[in-house]
Every structure is written in structure tokens, then in C-alpha cells.
Amino acid sequence: MNFEFSSEQNLLRDQAKSFLADKSPLRVARQVLEGESSHDAELWRSIAAMGWTATTIPEKYHGLGLGQLELCVIAEELGRALSPVPFSSSVYMATEALLLGGSEAQKEALLGKLAQGEAIGCMALAEQAGSLSPNSIQSTVSTGKLTGTKLMVADGDLADFAVVLAKSGDDCSLYLVDLNGDGVERETVATMDPSRSHARISFTAAEADLLGTAGDGFQLLAGVLDHAAVLYAFEQVAGAEACLDMAKEYALQRYAFGRPIASYQALKHRMAQMYVACVLARSNCYYGAWALSTRAAELPVAAATARVSATQAFKMCAEENIQIHGGMGFTWEFDCHLYYRRHKLLAVNIGSESFWKDRLITRIEAQKAAA
Amino acid sequence: MNFEFSSEQNLLRDQAKSFLADKSPLRVARQVLEGESSHDAELWRSIAAMGWTATTIPEKYHGLGLGQLELCVIAEELGRALSPVPFSSSVYMATEALLLGGSEAQKEALLGKLAQGEAIGCMALAEQAGSLSPNSIQSTVSTGKLTGTKLMVADGDLADFAVVLAKSGDDCSLYLVDLNGDGVERETVATMDPSRSHARISFTAAEADLLGTAGDGFQLLAGVLDHAAVLYAFEQVAGAEACLDMAKEYALQRYAFGRPIASYQALKHRMAQMYVACVLARSNCYYGAWALSTRAAELPVAAATARVSATQAFKMCAEENIQIHGGMGFTWEFDCHLYYRRHKLLAVNIGSESFWKDRLITRIEAQKAAA
Amino acid sequence: MDFNDTQQEADFRQEARRWLEENAPKMADVKATDPIERAQAWQMMKYQAGWACLRWPKEYGGRGASAVESSIFSEEEGRVSVPVGAFTIGQGMAAPTMMQYASEEQKKQYLPRLASGEDIWCQLFSEPAGGSDLAALTTRSVRDGDDWVINGQKIWTSGAHYSDYGIMVTRSDPTVPKHKGLTYFFLDMKSAGIEIKPIKQISGDSNFNEVYFTDVRIPDSQRLGKVGEGWAVSMTTLMNERAAIAGGGPGLLSFEGAYALASELQIDDAPATQDRAVRNQLADWYCKESGLKYTFARTQSALSRGDTPGPENSIGKLVSAKKSQEIASFCIDLMEMVGASLSPEAGPYGGQFQNAYMGSPGGRIAGGSDEIMMNIIAERVLGLPQDIRVDKEVPFNEIPTGNK
């Protein structure tokens, strides 16, 4: 039994932590939040230079060929730092989509650039509010040309290509689309968390290259989302812990009625519950990481479990962190809102807690049926 | 605006309170709980002598012809006292079923006896665990004879007649059945709250007299349950308040670490939340009472609202009352468990919180559709 | 038990309604566009017709009406479209304090102008290190001849930049126990030495200010209550803080708002309102709102009977604030992958629930945090003991304050 990260992985964590403490303190997220830029381009270059974008890409495609556990370690630290970079879109999802479904030619063409951080990929999925289903997809590909509009594409305004969910006849498939090509219009949209950029993208007869097997779009997407779910969960649990730390520090130094507010039972018990939520979520994340790294049959269950648990923990901790800070907590000047915004962004943009809960039960049922 | 009980009704409340303090202190409920008898027959006779069983029965049927508000007042005090009598079955439900659906002959035959407490009625509905629906009903009536088995019939072992939900062909209807007649076998069943008696009743070609219109069973039942829901809610809110009072008294006199445990914020805030739940539930009960007494079109919504709110309040207060009592709270000797048992009994035996929540939304939707 | 007025109430309601229906439309003729000016114009109309500050004595600009009449007028006023706001603190908190502590001359001078809306007042109580512990304030007042000289900082002051006057509590003696060294004043907000800075909230709005005092002079004649008895005067002010039971009516963050959204969105290709989990959650909020609504009705009945409603009113804010945050969060979740968008094209009510979610933490803190509300219920309603207080008998300047 060795249900923890190895010493090499922990070393990587220490490196990541000190790298991000230097290059991505919270004010970097705040600068993007308050400014006009879609991300911190310099930070992105440094991250690529560290090789993080190449982590899970096989060496034959000029990647590092490391395991998923290394990626989990990086995800956790990026989540804690709220780093304003397109890492999740490009690495957790676009890269994984190519690894799972890409043809040799597609891999050759893109993985090397993704590894170097030279190309940025993104996912273009939803077209309307509500749950994602074949019926909700209006975008169509016909004779290799995509037409349709995608909403809330994370990093869509800075990405080089998108993995797009679209229909051809009644079939839903994923397609690779060059976002710098013809027939692509993008517009940055306002979101709850401007430290991470999102776009509306309209495609008008844009070149679309089928990824994976025709008609398997939702199935391939499920694989990508499972992968992303575990990595998002690491970002979320680190965010949750950062909130608990902030709340604790503040409560220890803030006095009311002659004693630190941290000595009041209402706040102590609140923080104890935040801690419990963080521990449960972290342990479920490790389960997800293990499943991811071993491509275990339990992955679909483990990913959903980690995702639900981490979403719950981050929600509780981000909301209660503000509450524990009192009036100061809802000022722009304090950092509480950076995590509050990020928690809600992460809570929805690969599907809500309720969506993943339903998915979890569906998968447990599939396991039971198979057993 | 006069959203409160009148001074006459409050006088009735004071009378009821002092009557029950005398005749039905908690040890009376405990005696039935710990003993063999199905109810306190002497208490039942005294209650009938007070005229409570006759409250809403019109004078022409030898009742008092008082309003529903008077019945609400009585329900509240019976709920607080946990009185071990078949009042809810006989008065809230069987009497109401007759008033709503009974023919003149049926009313003549039974209402006078019900008013005097000479006859006790009950409802025989469920045949299996899970939600009540036409599909869940196997009991059938053919040529006036009922065959089937009903579970968890409240007061079924002591009642004189039952209002039975059964099928004739595909139609569900309510029937009046004499429980002392032929073809009726009853067996007292063990329940979580033995201070209120329940029976399993098997009917074998027992005489069954149609109540209301054939095929309207579920609709008539809905009316009876709405009526019962408001009165149950009064019992529940009074139970909840009794738990809060017990918890408060105990916490004020019990010391830990040199101070009353009532001074610890964790318990103070818990009790504040119990109080909030009680206030919300009580206000919703008043809304239900108003709707009941004026036979307002809002009754279906108001009844469900009162029921949900009161179920929530009683659950929280009964559970947390034990928790606040600590070790003493889960001893047989303390009275906490009397309310804990009763809360769970009342929470399910006219349908669960979740059932009533769904019904509430259905009814709000009907209102919206009608508007 | 009924929702109907007594005959007397009905007559009053009739009269109020008639006046409102005749006069509210006149607001269309008011040229001003600034919301404060429009509110002032409407307030002046009411004042001139005897419908302002109904419960105040007539000589101070009121009508000498009963609590129930006042509440009937508010209800009726709520039915017509007129600009409100800006007067809550002045009329609701400053005025009752003035009535109790100011000289007759001052009352005659200031109260009618408060009633007419000519003057707007703000409240200067909270301080950065204070929070829930109001009496921990450190803004100093030092007597100098006929004046007091004020130095320090207040925070969370709504409307400081457009207010004419302020009510303020200060520390006149830091060497005696906390609650004994306070002195209370009212002051001209245009006095020299006052600097006002808006506070940006996480929602991006700025509804509050920081107010800095540097050698600001207040004449001793503007002191309310005795020197060192400012705490008692503050309590008068705060007792009048409207412990409003937010009814959770047809607004966005209500059952209706959430139901409307859910009926426009799909879960697994069916309307979200058919989803049992959604229905369960909606029912929960409906019951809470209904409970608050009828608690309010019970309070009104008590008023009608002449009783004073007690601190049980504090349940309103406690329940509503948390519910609002839950509804906002839930509705964003219903929008799924586009839920974080502020853009209208991303779905019904684009951005509204999202902005409301950013505003909602404020509701759980401003005007008494959830925790303070629960303390109030526990102590004042249920009669449970106060927590242990280590700061009660100690000289104020010896109370531990940590680093900040």
C-alpha cells in the first residue's frame, strides 16, 4: 500500500510551488482579472519552458512522456495559485482529446506544438444554457465545413485550434478546427472570473477535421471530461485549501470582543467542516489520480467521485472564507473574491455538481450491471 | 389584517393545554409506549367528553359545528402532549372523508357516533413500501366485497370502521368497511412509535360500502390528506417546539467546563436554527389553517407548504434535542426519544417530505396554469 | 383569522390608495434624472400632503398615525411605481435618536427637513477593526472649548458622499471600560477635515464608503446624550434599525426567479422543472419564503393589535440572505457549462444570477452577519446566556486586539 505521491512527484510539487510563488502570486491573477489581457502570456511561456505543457505527451511526439500523477501535481499547484493561463483547456483537454482520439497525422501535426506551448488548444462544446445533449447541438459539419456558434469556450479567444462538438446528420462527432483559419469569428465574453478568458466563437463553413470515429463524439468527449474532471478536482481542492488557510489566518489575527474570532465556536466548527470537506475531496482526488495513472476500469467512477467531492469542498470553502472575513471579505481589495469567482467558474464549465452526481450513479450502475 | 387565532380560540387553547397537562402528561404516552395497550382509553373518553371529537361535525349530525381553526388549536396541543389516542385517524381523516364524500345515509349512520367518540374511524391505504399509486393497490372490491391486505393502518386495531382505498376493475375508490364485521382480520404491528397503535388488516370478502363517486378514490383521498396535512403540521410544529424547549431547559442547567452548555456558541446557534425552523413552520401552519377554515382555493398549496415545513422543523428539533442532551438524550429514561419516535412516525404516515414537496410543486404549477 | 382590514384600517387604506393613485403619476412631470433627486421630489410631495413619516408627531413633519396605518401606507406605496430610498437611515435611525436626545429647538430645525427629504443623513458607527464588535471603535473625540475635535476612520457608510448630516459615535475616553467611554454626536457632513472614499465590493459596485476624520470640529451642542453615554444612545439608534423581514417576493433570487429559469432550461432534454431534484429544491425555497411571508403577516397582526414585534424579526434576514446565495448558485449550476457567463446570449436572464451571486455574500454580512443574527436569536429570543466576555470590565486601551 502506497497511496501517496512518490518522492520524485513531491519534488516536482516543491518545484512547482516555488516556481509559482515567484511567477504567479495572486496579484498575477488579479492583474489579468482587472486588466484587458486574456491571460498572462509571459507566465504561459515560462510554464511551457518548464515543460509542464509536455508532461503527458509521449516522447515520440516531443513530449516528456511522464505519467498522469505528475500532471495532477501541477494541476494542484496551478489551482492554488489561480494562474491565469490556458493550461486546463490546452493540456487537460485538447491534448487529451488528441491522445485519445487523434489519428497519427493529427498527433504529428499538433502534439509537438502543444508540448512546446506553441499551440494552444481549447474545447468548444455548449451552444446554450442547460445540459449538454445531442439535442442541444445545432452546429453541423457537412463536406468538411463547420457552421454554428459555440458559447463560453474557455481560452477560445487565444487558442490556435479548437476541438468542436458538432453534428453531421444525426451523428455527433468531435472535430479539429483551426481557429486562425477562414470562417472563424471570436469574441471575448464577460464572465464571473475574468482571470480566465472565455469566448463566443462563430463558425461559418470553417474547415473541420474529424477527430476519432464519426458518431463517437459524446463517447470520446466522456473520456476527455473524465480526464479533465480529475485534474479540475486537483485545482479545486487546492483552491479550497487555500480558502481555508486564508480564513484561518484572518480569524487568528482578527479580534472581536477582546479575543481572536478564531476562538469562537461557530467559526471553529465552520472551519472544522471546511477541513473535513477538504480531506474527503483530497482523498477522492488521489483515488482519481490513481485511476487516471493506471487507466483503471474504475476511472469513470473515480473521476466523477473526485469531481463531485472537490466541487463541494471548493464551494463551501470559497463561500465561507468570505463569511469568516466579514465585511472585509466582500471588498474588492481582499483576495477572497478571486477564489469565489474561480470556484464558481470551475464548478460549471465542465458540467455542474448535479450533472456529475447523476453521471456517478449511472456509472456505478454500469459497474453493478457488469459485475 | 388579523392573522392570528381569535381570543375565543386562544381560550380553547388554554383549556386544552390545562386539560392535557392534567390528563395527558408525557408519562401517559410513555405508559402506552411501554405497555400492551393500543391507546389510553380513558383519555380518549375524556377527550370525547370535552367534545373535541365533535368539533367540525355539523350540528345536524350532533356535532359542535365549530370551524377548522378550533380543530387546529386542539391538534397543536395533542401534538405537544404526544397524546396516545386515535384522534388523527378518526377526526382528521375518517370524519373528514365522510364530510367530503359521504352520502346522507353514511353521514347519518356514522357522524353522530364519531362526534361522541363512540365510533373510531381509520384510513387503510398502503399495501407496500414506496409511494402510493394506483399500481400499488391490489385490494379489490367486487359485488360489494373487499379482498386485500392493508399495512400500517394507524389505529386499525381499535377502530370500528375503516376508509379503504381499493380497486374495482381499474378504478380506485374509497370504501367504508365495518372492522367488526365478517372477513376482517387485524393484527397489531410493531412500529417505531408504539405510543400510537398500528395494524395490518386483511380483508376477505368483507362488506364494502362505496364512499363518494366510483373511480374518484385518489381525488377524494387528496382532499382528506390535505385536511390531515394541516392538522398533522400543527401536531408536528408543537412537537418541534416541545423539543426546542426541552433542549433549552437542559442546556441551561447542564454545566461543562464550568459554564452552562447553553452558553456555547455551537449549541446557541443550533437552537437558533431550531427556533427559525419552528417559526417558519408555525407561520406556514397558520396559512394552512386559514386556507382550511375558508376552504380557500389555495388549500392544496397551503396544506403542502405547512406539511413540508412542519416535517422539516420536527425532524431537526427531534434529532438535535437528543444531540444537545448528549449521553442522557439517548437513554430510555429521558423523554427525548418519545418525540424522536413521534417525529418519524408523523413524517411518513401520510406521505414523506419528498412526496409533499413534489405535490407542492405540482400544485403551484396547476395554479400557474390556471392563472 | 383573516387577511382583511378592520373597517378603520380599510378606510385608511382607501384614503391612502386614492391619494397615491392621484399623485404617483405626477412623478412623470419631474424632470430630474438623478435617482436621489427623484426620491427627494416624491418625498416632498408626500410631505406636503401629510403622507411623510406617518408615525411622527405632526409638529415634526409627520401625521401622528399608528404603526398599522404606517404599514398600510407602505404596502400601498409599494403598489405604485415611485422612487424610494436614500431616507432609510435618516428617517428610520437618526430621527428616532434625535427625537429622544436632541433639544426641542434642534428637533424643530432638523426633523421636518428629514421628513420632507430635503436633508439626507448617514450613519457613522462601524470602524475597520470593529466589525461585529461595534463598541470596539477607536475614533477619538477630544473636548476643545465649545467644540469636540474628531480624528479617526469610519467604514461601511452608505451614502456618505451625498449626505447632509451624519450621526456618529466616538471614543471620548479610552481609559475606562469599552462601553463607558463613548460619546455620540450629529454633524454636518460638509465640515472641514472629512474625506470620503468609496469602497469597491467584490460585485464591482460601490455602495459603501470609508470616511476619514482629520481634526473635524463638532460643536458640543450637537452632542446627543451625556459624555460617556454614547453606547446607550447608539442602542436607541440600532433598536430602530429596520429588522425587516425580507419577504422573498417575486424578485430574481426567489422561488419564482428560480422556477422561471428552470422552466426555460433543459436537463437531459426535458424541462428542468420536471427534474425531481430541482423540484425538491424549489419546494424547499417556496416553503421558506412562504414561512417568512406569513411570519410577516403575524407581525403585522401584532402591530395591528398595538403590540411591538420583538427580535424574532431577525429571522428574516438570516433566512433570506443564505437562501439568496443558494438560489443564485443553484441557478448558475442549472445553466451548466455556460453558467459562468455574464453575457445575455448565454441564456435566460443572462448575467443576472451571476451578478446576484457576487452580491449575495454581502447580504450574509451587512447589517449583522449570520452569526450575529443567530446570537441575537439565541440570547434575546431564547434567553440563552452570552458567551464569556473578556472585554467587559477592562479599560478599553488594555483589551487585547491582536495585530489589527
Next chain:
Amino acid sequence: MDFNDTQQEADFRQEARRWLEENAPKMADVKATDPIERAQAWQMMKYQAGWACLRWPKEYGGRGASAVESSIFSEEEGRVSVPVGAFTIGQGMAAPTMMQYASEEQKKQYLPRLASGEDIWCQLFSEPAGGSDLAALTTRSVRDGDDWVINGQKIWTSGAHYSDYGIMVTRSDPTVPKHKGLTYFFLDMKSAGIEIKPIKQISGDSNFNEVYFTDVRIPDSQRLGKVGEGWAVSMTTLMNERAAIAGGGPGLLSFEGAYALASELQIDDAPATQDRAVRNQLADWYCKESGLKYTFARTQSALSRGDTPGPENSIGKLVSAKKSQEIASFCIDLMEMVGASLSPEAGPYGGQFQNAYMGSPGGRIAGGSDEIMMNIIAERVLGLPQDIRVDKEVPFNEIPTGNK
């Protein structure tokens, strides 16, 4: 990151499994029917083969094994059907205290008999007025020659009536502050003057006792630790209280139990497992159980590395106890109108969830209430300050105790 044993661990597991598979079936030959006697028989088998109390030194009846080996053996033992129980307090709490405080002679005398299961021990700490405040105990010990004379009452003692020995903390000096006047002993439970009364719980079961002491004599040689230092000794005992992380495995009050029930019941003529509200709730419990399971795995990894797991273990009981109550309540609700029946005919698992609901409040209180668990997490894990203590410096007999 993997779930596999190291080679050494795998070898040990293999050896343990082989012994268990050979020996567990021999329990079929044991004639005794009393569960305690059966547990003793199995314990003796383990003892004789060197598989009892694995981490204890060999000279006291153990095996001198590592924490991880001990945990592997427990896991393997969990896979075979053998009687357990009755030894938790003796082996888990009394023995470590004896090892630290008893004389060498006493250790040689008592520990092997604890390891073999011949002797059963109980713990006499809690008192009626104590509750969470263990040190408030009032059972008096008075020195009399070579003995101490004990008078008072203990409560919540599991197994008092079948125990041979007990560990006990008493108040030897009520005139000094609370924690300073305690003295700790072990004693023969058959001593004269001990009266044992079972406590009936709300579930109807009697798992605990009240134990009354009237002039019970204990030789001073059975004192553990110095006079007045009983608190420190108690801490040793309690540190060893198994802060077990209840994994919420395949039991009744678990995701699996609730899922199984839901799949047999209908809501609106469809299996309850298709109801989204039910699914949401089930998923929540699954995630909690999974979280506890893998927290346990992380703890095991720490053990495996040689680290001592910290107080973060206390999350297990806190999460499981509340979850158990919720599951029981929820499942009863799923049964709808027949939910309160204890009869098997009323539905699947007839009566089981109902009885479990009656037992569940105990889980939130026994072994440290929810509130104490949260205090422990807040103070020992997060490092937040203790609440204000008014009872620390005061002589014990001057601490306020209210009416009881």
C-alpha cells in the same frame, strides 16, 4: 501511487492469510455459544500461535510486529468469519496505559492474560455530570493505609458486568484545580462494593452500564502514575482510543444499503433509483464514503512509511455518524406510509433501517460528540485557540456546576 503491498508486506500478508485460512475454520469445533466465550476462544487460538496483539513486545504476549503488519493482519482477519469484540478496551486502551505506568511485575502478570483474552477489562472514566467534560469527575478516592477507598458513580461503561478488571480515574483532591486533583487506578471488578446497572438506550438495547462504588478498596500498588497526576495518565489512555475511520463499507447504513433499498422501491411507478433527487442524495453519500475509504488508505500509507497518523483521523466518526442518521431517515422516507413499521412484511429490510435510526443518535454522541470532534479538529489539527476556560485555575470544588 498504488494499492499494492511491498514485497515484505506481501510476504507477511501471505503468512497471515495462510494461518487464518487454516485456523479460522476450527472455530466450528468450539462448543460455547456465548459470544464473549467464543471471542475468547478465538483470541486464545491467536495468542497461542503468536497472532495476538501483534505490536506488543513478545514478553507481554505480543509479536513485536510493525504498525503496518498489524493493520495487514486486521484486514485479513476481516475477511474470515471469526468472532471479535470484547477486547477493544482492554487491549487498545488499558494495555498501553499499563505498559507506560505499571510495574514490570504487573505487566508480566496482566498483559499476557489480556493478549490471550483470558481477562476482559473495562474503562471507568465518564460520570453522569461529566459528559464531554471528562475532568469534571467527582468519584472520590481517599487514602486509607495501603488502600484507597472509592465512592461515587461511573457511567457509560461497556461490558462492566463481564469484565475482570477496570481502569479508572478518580478525584483524590477536590480543593485544587480540576486537572490537578485526579488519581488513576486499575481495579478488580469483582471487588466488594461495586454495583452494576445496565442503561437502557432509546433503541431498547443496553450496551452500557452505570457502575456504583460504595467504599470499594483498591490497593495503592494498583495506582498508575503519581497521586494527583491522573489526568496525564488518562490522556495516555485516550490517545489510544481507536479513532477509527469508519469506512462505511457494505453495511446497512451506507451507499450500498440505501441503493439496494431504493432499487426495490417505487416512486411514481418507477424504481426509486431513477429519481434524480434520490440519485443526487445517493451520490453524495458515495462520495463521502469514498473520501473516508481513501483517507484511510492514506493513513495506512503513512503507517507503512512509519509515520504516526494524527488527529485528522477524527473526521471518520464525525462524517459517518451523521451520515448514518441521514441514511436511516432517508430510507424510512422512501418506504413512505409504511416507513415507521418494524415488521418485515412492510417492505425490504423490514425494521432494519428503523432500528438503525433509533440507534443512530448514539453514534453522534458516544466516543466524543460531533461537537467535541469538531473542537478537536479545530484545535489540534487547525491550531485554532481553545474557547475561553473559566474552570482552569479555580479549585475544583468552587467551579460552577449549576443544578446538576
